[in-house]
Amino acid sequence: xYDVIISGGGPTGMMLASELRxxxxxxxxxxxxxxxxxxxxxxxxxxxxxxxxxxxxxxERFLAHGKQYPGAGGRLAGIDAPPPADLDTAHGYIxxxxxxxxxxxxxxxxxxxxxxxxxxxxxxxxxxxxDGVDVDVADGTRLRTRxxxxxxxxxxxVRRLLRIGFPGEAARNEWILGEVEVTAPxxxxxxxxxxxxxTHKGFGVGPAGNGLQRAVVPAATVxxxxxxxxxxxxxxxxxxxxxxxxxxxxxxxxxxxxxxxTRLADDYRRGRVLIAGDAAHVHPPLGGQGxxxxxxxxxxxxxxxxxxxxxxxxxxxxxxxxxxxxPVADDVLSLxxxxxxxxxxxxxxRAVRRLLTELMDxxxxxxxxxxKITGIGVRYDFGPGPALLGRRLRDIRLRRGRLYELTRExxxxxxxxxxxxSVAGWADRVDYVADASAELDAPAVLLRxxxxxxxxxxDQDELLRHLPAWFGAAAQRR
Numbered sequence: 001x002y003d004v005i006i007s008g009g010g011p012t013g014m015m016l017a018s019e020l021r022x023x024x025x026x027x028x029x030x031x032x033x034x035x036x037x038x039x040x041x042x043x044x045x046x047x048x049x050x051x052x053x054x055x056x057x058x059x060e061r062f063l064a065h066g067k068q069y070p071g072a073g074g075r076l077a078g079i080d081a082p083p084p085a086d087l088d089t090a091h092g093y094i095x096x097x098x099x100x101x102x103x104x105x106x107x108x109x110x111x112x113x114x115x116x117x118x119x120x121x122x123x124x125x126x127x128x129x130x131d132g133v134d135v136d137v138a139d140g141t142r143l144r145t146r147x148x149x150x151x152x153x154x155x156x157x158v159r160r161l162l163r164i165g166f167p168g169e170a171a172r173n174e175w176i177l178g179e180v181e182v183t184a185p186x187x188x189x190x191x192x193x194x195x196x197x198x199t200h201k202g203f204g205v206g207p208a209g210n211g212l213q214r215a216v217v218p219a220a221t222v223x224x225x226x227x228x229x230x231x232x233x234x235x236x237x238x239x240x241x242x243x244x245x246x247x248x249x250x251x252x253x254x255x256x257x258x259x260x261x262t263r264l265a266d267d268y269r270r271g272r273v274l275i276a277g278d279a280a281h282v283h284p285p286l287g288g289q290g291x292x293x294x295x296x297x298x299x300x301x302x303x304x305x306x307x308x309x310x311x312x313x314x315x316x317x318x319x320x321x322x323x324x325x326x327p328v329a330d331d332v333l334s335l336x337x338x339x340x341x342x343x344x345x346x347x348x349x350r351a352v353r354r355l356l357t358e359l360m361d362x363x364x365x366x367x368x369x370x371x372k373i374t375g376i377g378v379r380y381d382f383g384p385g386p387a388l389l390g391r392r393l394r395d396i397r398l399r400r401g402r403l404y405e406l407t408r409e410x411x412x413x414x415x416x417x418x419x420x421x422s423v424a425g426w427a428d429r430v431d432y433v434a435d436a437s438a439e440l441d442a443p444a445v446l447l448r449x450x451x452x453x454x455x456x457x458x459d460q461d462e463l464l465r466h467l468p469a470w471f472g473a474a475a476q477r478r
Contacts, residue, residue, distance in 0.1 A: 001144045002028045003309045005135055007123040007158050008151035009033075011099075012277030012294035014106035014115075016149060018056070019302020021113035022410035025309050028145070029110065030137065032152075034120035036103055043096060044069075048375030049292045050091040052299050054395060055407045055451055061105055066097035076339065076369050079353070081360035084367040089376050090395040098209075099291060123150075123157060128272045147305060148273045151294070154263075156279035162270045168263030168282075168333070174219040175202060176230045176238060178255035179212040183248025189213070196243050202343055203242050212253055217242055223257060230255050260284040260340055262333050268322030276301055281329040283336040289373065293332055296375055297325050303410055303449035312429060312472035324380045335372055380452055388442065392451040396439040406433055412471055413447040415440070418458050425474030426467050446470075 004020055006013045009031030017027045044066065045053070053059040070093050071083030083092070111117060125136040126148055133148040150158025159166065182189060182205075189205060196203050200218070208214035217238045219230070235255060236246035265280045277294030301321045307313035341349045342356065359365045371377025382390040395404040398415075406413060412430035414423050419434045421444055430446075443458035448470055455466040468474070 001132060001146065002026050003145070004028070004147045004149060004305065005030060005123075005133070005143060005145040006149045006151055007135075008153060008277070008279070009107065009117060009119070010151060010153070010277065010294070011102055011106050011291050012298050013149075013151035014103070014110045015295045015298035016151060016276065016302050016305075017110040017115040017117075018106065018113055019298060019410060020306050020309075021110065021115050022056075023303065023306035023310060025306050027110075027115045028143070029115055029117045030121045030123055030135075031117065031119045032122040036100060036107070043098065045095040045097060045102070045295075046289070046292045046374040047087070047089045047091045047093070048378070048392070049295050050093075050095055051089065051376075051392070051395065051404070051451070052295060054091070054404045056410070057408045058105070058109060061109075062095060062097060062102075065101050065105070066095040069094040069096055076342070076356065076360065076373070078343075079357050079360055081357075081366055084363055084370050087367065087370055087374075087376070088394055089374070102291065123152070125161060126158075126273070133272050146272065146309060149301070149305070150273065150275040150279045151277045151298075152279055154261075154278045154282040156275060158273065159265060159275050159279050162273055162275075164270065164275070165266035166263045167266070169261060171222045171259035171261040173202075174222045174257055174259045175216055176219050176235050176255065177214075177216045177258055178230075178235060179208045179214050179253040180232070180235070180249045180255075181211060181251045182213050183250070184245070189247055192243050192245065192247075199345055200242055205239075205247065213247075213249075215239070215249065219257065222259060230257055258285055262337060264326070264329055264333055268326060269318070274301065274305070274321070276325075280326075281333065283333050284340055289332050289336070289375075292375060293329060296328070296378075299450050300325050306410075307472065314468060314470065314472045317470070317472075328375075328378055331372065382454060386442070386456055388445070388453050389456055391453060393440075393445060393447060393453055396437045398433075398435040398437045400435055403437075406431065407447070407449075407451060410449045412449055412454075414444065414463075415447065416444040418443050421458070421460055421463055423463075423467065426471050428475055429471045430467070 003026040006017055006027065006029045009029045013029055017029050020027045050059065053062050122138040123135060124138045127134050132144055132146045135143045135145060135148060137143065150156050152158055193205050203217055205213050205215045215235065219238060232252050236249050239246040239249060262283045265275060268275055268280055276297040304317050304321050308318050342353045380390040395402055414421060414430055414432050416434045417436045423430045423432045442456045445453050446455035446466060448454050454470050455463060457463065
């Protein structure tokens with residue numbers, strides 16, 4: 001029997017597998033595709049996802065393959081505005097990185113930590129009972145696991161078999177996306193694209209590297225079967241319809257479709273089965289939040305599910321996954337709805353766009369937008385308390401190093417600037433660090449494994465009331 005089987009080996013599934021393996025959970029990832037995909041549906045990582053990679057000691061790997069674009073999160077639906085000053089992160093940039101590279105780095109990490117991965121192996125069904133889940137694989141085999149997590153995309157079989165509602169708006173528009181070669185001279189291409197984008201914000205053709213151009217253009221209709229990729233002829237027809245030329249597009253590396261359907265699962269868990277990433281929420285790719293949202297789902301779920309498997313989870317810990325992440329997804333969906341409307345050529349949305357363009361002159365507005373898009377503004381509801389309570393703590397400088405250098409193992413952390421507190425009884429789950437930082441205006445903070453602040457204070461008795469709520473009962477002394 002496995003501890004956890006993950007259906008889907010994309011970035012959400014692989015991030016979850018890595019988080020579980022940090023706690024020595026026996027993990028099997030089942031991925032339908034025999035080979036890693038080459039589609040570049042995501043172009044990079046936002047600051048919160050960059051922070052997550054830094055928290056786990058992976059950032060140098062990602063930086064080696066990506067390009068940093070300063071001024072993170074300052075653009076709403078393409079509205080030009082300067083980035084907000086002093087964004088609350090040590091990583092105030094977007095890391096440009098094609099999705100296949102992100103997928104590969106996360107998969108390599110999961111395997112390094114001991115996760116088992118089976119490609120060309122699709123979940124066909126499952127049945128759960130009080131002790132575990134029987135998982136039927138498409139090749140006719142049956143596997144037994146204590147927990148199953150569906151990270152199997154927007155058309156998730158796991159979600160459908162659980163009969164979890166997936167309400168929202170059906171697709172009204174579709175775009176064709178792909179990487180192709182073109183014969184048009186670069187200066188001609190750039191001039192035409194700039195002119196078209198004055199009236200059609202959802203159109204674009206630009207360098208993708210290796211002599212390819214990344215093209216995105218509205219489709220003629222919403223396809224009945226989105227599993228069938230568009231053809232080169234469709235792409236060229238739509239390019240001519242919007243730009244008056246197809247730029248001599250030829251030799252596509254890949255072509256795909258995306259739509260503006262917006263849906264959010266009613267629940268993230270049923271019994272011993274959970275869902276994460278696109279299986280729990282779908283939305284247009286405006287703002288580039290989809291992949292990042294899935295990675296952050298996995299980061300929230302991983303330590304909680306590991307605690308359940310290893311036996312120290314307090315009551316309600318696993319339920320807090322859905323309670324915390326679903327409102328975040330709901331907020332992202334609202335933001336993408338706003339951006340979809342702002343891209344419309346209709347008079348009403350264009351008037352709203354002009355007003356928002358003026359509002360973006362205000363620093364506070366730009367900071368609010370940036371925090372929403374980048375994910376660093378997320379604050380979970382831990383009850384009344386200081387503004388920092390429930391937020392993740394950015395990487396701060398300590399006297400003896402950096403905060404994120406202390407979070408590599410995915411454990412809790414008590415950062416004590418008083419030097420007088422103790423986590424005795426929880427030392428197997430919570431690290432204790434007596435250090436100080438000029439950047440932290442609090443005597444001590446208790447961080448969950450995902451870096452969110454669970455307690456702020458300096459009283460030992462108060463700390464002892466909060467430790468069990470997140471880290472279970474104290475270990476028995478022998």
